[in-house]
Amino acid sequence: MKILHLLASVDPRAGGPVEGVRRSGMAMQEAGHEIEVATCDAPGEAYLAAFPFPVHSFGPVKGRYGYSPRLTPWLAANAKHFDAVVVHGLWQYHGFGTWKALRRSEVPYYVYTHGMLDPWFKEAYPLKHLKKWLYWPWADYRVLRDARAVIFTTxxxxxxxxxxxxxxxxHERIVPFGTTVPELDAARVREAFLQAVPGLEGKRIVLFLGRVHAKKGCDLLIDAFARVAGRDPALHLVIAGPDETGWAPALRAQAQAAGIADRLTLPGMLQGDLKWGAFHASDVFVLPSHQENFGVAVAEALGCGLPALISDKVNVWREIDEDGAGLVASDTVDGTEKNLLRWLDLDNAARDAMRAQARRTFHSRFRIETMVGALTALLESKGVDAGDTRRAPLTSLRKTAAERG
Structure with missing residues (x-):
């Protein structure tokens, strides 16, 4: 098959969806498929050359909506060269532009929502949600309605x-997400990380790795860590990732007020060996997110043998909890503290057992081969079977609302 993946941007700072396309695309190439990418990035961006597939760029865009006047005409003219088009994400023009180009085409398109329909956003940003309602009926509603399938990961x-x-x-479909963990010399990348980020040698590192964003609960983690830091003077908190909203100074001030400024490191975005070195140098991975569709870093941590302490708003929490590959609690300071305390109270044997289970969970649930097999089967199918959910029943939605009170 020849597959076109369509993203608003392939900037690695965009996080999981970009990394997911990169990893799954490479695996599908190895299986004999052809992969290309279309994006609304401006031509000439350095990261475009580093992306491992042919990239068609249609920027620069106009406004935050990412309107690109060249995208839709190009798709309409070139879609016939592809067997399927896969759209990643909502709320920007690339999805609506795909709908305009392909809604009457014989070439099917599919949509990964990547958690962007989670009701948390409605509750956390009610004014933004109202704005989305203004164009939902004529834009993204139609994008989802007419897609060959809308893909969810859990x-x-x-x-x-x-x-x-x-x-x-x-047309709802579930395709389990997956990723890869490279076979590296763990000691070598660990040392590279410790050399690049001084002051961590001999520390028991509590690691957050992801976008430094309010959604991720980094502020909860700082306060929770401050509560447990007295349990072991070797504990050290590392919050690593791109800070697109300029939140880092506020987090440092928060740590200063909590008395742990010297026990917090924010090294920025880590890539390549430094990222894997961070995993291999750490004792535990923590993600107290308020909303997380999957969390690629969760799977990567598990693959490196790191237990995952996550909130029950990370959509793979049931799998983590069922396997005992980590600990789960609410997305609050108290919940994050509870996870940390339960982990600290484990004896060495129990901690080693959890690390071993983390690797087993990665291999049984989150390997890229699982994702590629399910996605390939979906794209190669001729249509959507009769058992598919076409419309969410209103009765079930009313019941859900009633249960929420």
Missing amino acids: EEERTRSRQSFWLYRA
């Missing part, structure tokens, strides 16, 4: 996605 994501807009129709 049943949790699919169920929650039905709660954001009462006007909702979709």
